[in-house]
Amino acid sequence: MSETRDARTDDAPASTAKNAHARDEATDALVSPKGAHVVGRAVTINKPAAELYAYFRDFAKLATFMENVERVDVLDGARSHWVVKAPAGKTVEWDARVTEEREDELIAWTSEDGADVANSGRIEFRDVGARGTVVTATIAYDPPAGTIGKLVAKLLQREPAIQARRDLRRFKQLMETGEIATAARTRKQLDEEKA
Amino acid sequence: MRALTWHGKHDVRVETVDDPEILNPRDAIIKVTSTAICGSDLHLYDGYIPTMQSGDILGHEFMGEVVEAGAKSTLKKGQRVVVPFTIACGSCYHCGKHQYSACDNGLPADNQDIAQELYGQPMSGLFGYSHMTGGYAGGQAEYVRVPFSDVGPIVIPDGIEDDKVLFLSDILPTGWMAAENAQIEPGDIVAVWGAGPVGLFAVQSAFLMGADRVICIDHFPHRLELAKKFGAETINFEESQTYEALMEMTGGIGPDACIDSVGLEAHGFFVDNVIDQIKASTFLGTDRIHSVRQAILACRKGGRVSMPAVYGGFVDKFPLGAFMEKGLTLKTGQTHVQHYMPALLNAIVEGKIDSDFLISHRLPLEQAAQGYKMFHDNQNEVTKVVLKPGLAVAAE
Numbered sequence: 252m253s254e255t256r257d258a259r260t261d262d263a264p265a266s267t268a269k270n271a272h273a274r275d276e277a278t279d280a281l282v283s284p285k286g287a288h289v290v291g292r293a294v295t296i297n298k299p300a301a302e303l304y305a306y307f308r309d310f311a312k313l314a315t316f317m318e319n320v321e322r323v324d325v326l327d328g329a330r331s332h333w334v335v336k337a338p339a340g341k342t343v344e345w346d347a348r349v350t351e352e353r354e355d356e357l358i359a360w361t362s363e364d365g366a367d368v369a370n371s372g373r374i375e376f377r378d379v380g381a382r383g384t385v386v387t388a389t390i391a392y393d394p395p396a397g398t399i400g401k402l403v404a405k406l407l408q409r410e411p412a413i414q415a416r417r418d419l420r421r422f423k424q425l426m427e428t429g430e431i432a433t434a435a436r437t438r439k440q441l442d443e444e445k446a
Numbered sequence: 447m448r449a450l451t452w453h454g455k456h457d458v459r460v461e462t463v464d465d466p467e468i469l470n471p472r473d474a475i476i477k478v479t480s481t482a483i484c485g486s487d488l489h490l491y492d493g494y495i496p497t498m499q500s501g502d503i504l505g506h507e508f509m510g511e512v513v514e515a516g517a518k519s520t521l522k523k524g525q526r527v528v529v530p531f532t533i534a535c536g537s538c539y540h541c542g543k544h545q546y547s548a549c550d551n552g553l554p555a556d557n558q559d560i561a562q563e564l565y566g567q568p569m570s571g572l573f574g575y576s577h578m579t580g581g582y583a584g585g586q587a588e589y590v591r592v593p594f595s596d597v598g599p600i601v602i603p604d605g606i607e608d609d610k611v612l613f614l615s616d617i618l619p620t621g622w623m624a625a626e627n628a629q630i631e632p633g634d635i636v637a638v639w640g641a642g643p644v645g646l647f648a649v650q651s652a653f654l655m656g657a658d659r660v661i662c663i664d665h666f667p668h669r670l671e672l673a674k675k676f677g678a679e680t681i682n683f684e685e686s687q688t689y690e691a692l693m694e695m696t697g698g699i700g701p702d703a704c705i706d707s708v709g710l711e712a713h714g715f716f717v718d719n720v721i722d723q724i725k726a727s728t729f730l731g732t733d734r735i736h737s738v739r740q741a742i743l744a745c746r747k748g749g750r751v752s753m754p755a756v757y758g759g760f761v762d763k764f765p766l767g768a769f770m771e772k773g774l775t776l777k778t779g780q781t782h783v784q785h786y787m788p789a790l791l792n793a794i795v796e797g798k799i800d801s802d803f804l805i806s807h808r809l810p811l812e813q814a815a816q817g818y819k820m821f822h823d824n825q826n827e828v829t830k831v832v833l834k835p836g837l838a839v840a841a842e
Binding site: 295297382383413416417418420421423424427428429430431432433434435436437438439441 | 463464465466467469470471472503518535536537538539542550551552553554555556557558559571580581582583591593594
């Protein structure tokens with residue numbers, strides 16, 4: 252018998268449920284369309300929500316801290332084109348559309364038909380006073396079929412939760428310190444890290 | 447440039463590597479004029495610290511001259527600076543509370559995973575101290591890339607020689623924070639385990655904070671002599687029974703505050719220590735904790751235990767019962783160096799703290815490997831080795 256969300260007796264976020272089914276159900280409820288794989292992560296950033304929202308909403312800038320994103324081209328106010336690194340020097344692409352947005356609070360998006368990787372997600376910004384803003388990202392995606400699908404699945408399934416966590420850490424570093432921390436000693440080492 | 451690189455247990459070499467470059471706007475490049483070998487570098491030398499990679503440049507106690515500053519660095523070319531061993535951003539929540547060693551952003555995002563797994567949350571970065579602490583190249587080199595150079599390095603006024611201020615980088619603030627964590631009250635009797643650099647600075651700090659008596663415990667006669675010079679009473683644990691001696695010297699009460707500045711390579715041929723050593727070498731436990739165990743037993747009821755010593759993993763036979771029943775307070779942590787530097791620089795300038803007494807050997811960087819071996823093999827005489835990249839190699 253699977254535990255349902257309603258049966259839970261505590262205040263912990265649904266994304267932390269021990270029951271994997273309950274966990275997926277809860278995070279799935281946040282995004283549309285649903286994906287096969289869902290990732291949810293929160294990080295506190297010591298900056299006002301408005302500043303974080305503004306940076307994130309300018310999708311062209313996302314590649315600065317999202318490691319796998321090669322570039323995002325803004326097509327119009329709601330639509331953007333994503334080029335994402337895949338294994339073996341390949342890339343996967345899709346058009347995305349903003350499905351919901353509330354200034355300084357929330358951005359939700361979904362990929363449009365024909366995407367190499369169907370995905371949807373939402374990022375929320377919640378003011379927590381002196382500590383800054385809690386940023387919560389929820390991302391759902393469906394690895395495609397076929398050869399490229401296998402490559403993409405390999406990339407995304409490597410550790411999607413870890414990838415999301417690292418991207419959020421880089422976003423935090425960039426917003427709080429104005430740069431992304433690196434232990435590289437030389438430009439060459441830095442380029443190798445980013446490759 | 448030339449740099450001291452790690453290649454395995456007891457294998458460090460001075461090699462030629464690529465010069466560092468400015469990579470981020472807040473970076474600065476420092477030309478190193480003095481850099482010390484730290485007792486905790488011996489943990490790396492002895493192979494106790496995981497996530498080391500062949501070729502890593504060691505060294506986290508260093509100072510030098512600014513030769514290049516990034517667009518957002520506040521440093522200027524030609525300034526002399528001492529660099530804190532903790533790499534902290536100055537802008538996150540923890541830095542805002544001056545808890546610099548708990549900085550959220552000092553570690554590269556990918557390096558944060560290991561610390562998050564092991565400790566629950568990632569800590570600040572450290573120079574030259576394994577990949578778990580960021581994998582940053584250290585200061586036992588001719589040049590170093592210093593991130594967040596607008597927050598960390600402290601500018602040294604002209605006329606104060608390197609040797610006076612070098613230890614602001616780590617061991618002086620660490621000894622001071624150890625005493626501060628011991629919450630010393632006027633009239634206190636303070637016991638300090640380990641008459642190494644941190645212990646000796648803790649002795650000086652404890653007196654400055656109002657301690658009535660300080661008792662220092664070690665087994666190296668020369669180091670105990672140094673402790674005596676600063677007014678401490680001493681216990682040589684090879685000649686005397688430490689717990690019994692402490693109880694007698696405090697009239698059966700126990701010290702009000704106990705400072706463990708020994709850490710994970712505690713010496714002493716005691717049964718529990720030998721067991722710890724076997725466990726450490728068979729990876730059943732990583733840390734040897736004889737000194738903190740003894741500190742908890744000796745400490746007076748309701749007293750305070752401060753632990754500046756480096757521990758990295760897990761321990762067995764921690765006397766949790768004694769700790770709880772006696773109502774002790776334990777405070778610890780990597781040093782918030784940036785927080786303590788300005789006041790301690792003043793204390794040095796005003797002559798309240800003696801810092802360069804510690805240096806027993808000065809060597810050219812080229813002879814760094816010899817320095818490690820000397821420090822490792824003869825800790826009685828060799829209290830501190832300072833490497834000077836500018837020093838000429840003496841003719842054989």
